[in-house]
Amino acid sequence: PASDAARARTVTATIGPxxxxxxxxxxxxLFGDLWRRSDLAPRDRSLATIAALAANGDEAGLAFHIGLGLENGLTRAQVGEALTHLAFYAGWPKATAAVAVADKVFKGLDANAAAPAPEGLVIIPPGAQPVQGPAATFTGAVTVASPFKGGGQAGLGGATVTFQPGARSNWHSHPLGQLLVVTDGEGLVQAEGEPVRRIRPGDVVWTPPGVRHWHGATPASAMTHVAVAEALDGKSVTWLGPVTDAEYRAPAR
Structure with a gap:
């Protein structure tokens, strides 16, 4: 997904050099082994991290994690309520400083959403801006490339995702559904409560809004698909826990 790819690119660009x-x-x-532990959902880990950074006065880290928290399912109202609660335990100055950071993040998101759409066609070459799929949301070797996002009021976005044999996404859902177009290899997809299904080049997979599901390569074959989803209130995906080996190796149709 584009948001995870963007986060990995940001880390690589700011720290990597x-x-x-x-x-x-x-x-x-950090975002792999720690954030993928199933004892806490990503939303709850974001809430704990926001509280800790606000209490420590870490404004740079706080801005990043407020944005990540919104991607992980927190609402703006919940972020505001957490900072209000924090004022009684960490003090008014730190809470009000954190509110100012949150306000900048919210206004930045609103400005991006209102930005004018680019004029003319936008062509993204294959394999552009490749990054490793984060271990927090994927198992195995995954590459996310050619990310795209609509401009203006468009909430459409996605990327080309390549799974090496045995690799797969975590369980997740999309508020407005997701479209997958398989372009190479052989893969697997499963909606919660349904059997594992095989997918091949040319297959188009539609997952309805809110349906928990996962997708990835087979144990013996890599798989590439283009993933497309729309954002609702700035959020296009809710990540859940990893797919277990038993779930992954269940008989497939």
Whole structure:
């Protein structure tokens, strides 16, 4: 998904030139091993992180994590309520400073949503801006490339995603549904409560809004698909826990 790819690119671009190993640890260990632990949902981890950064006065980190928290399912009202609650435990100055950071994040998102659409055609070449799929939301080797996003009021976005054999996404859902177009290889897809299904080049997969599902490669074959989804209130995906080996290796139709 485009949001995870953008986060990985941001980490690589800001940290990587000076400390490439720290950038790798941030993407693979912090956002990978820690953020993918199933004892807390990504939304709850975001809430805890926002509270900790606000209490410590870490405004730079707070801005990033407020944006991530919105992607992980927090609403703006919930962020505001968390900062209000924090005032009674960490003090008014830190809470009001955190509110100012949140206000800048919200206004930035609103400005991006209202930005005029680019004039004319936009052509994104294959394999553009490739990044590794974050371990927080994928199992195995995954590459996210050629990200795209509509301009102006358009909420459409997506990317080309390549899964190496055995790789798959976490369970997740989309508020307005998701369209997959398989372009290469052989893969698997499953909606919660339904059997695992095989998908091949030319297959078009539609997942309705709010349906929990996962998709990825087969154990023996890589798979590439173009993923397209619309955002609702700035959010296009809700990430859930990893797909277990037992779920992944269930008989497929």
């Amino acid at each position: 000076v400390a490439p190993k720290l950038a790798a640890l941030t993407n693979d260990v």
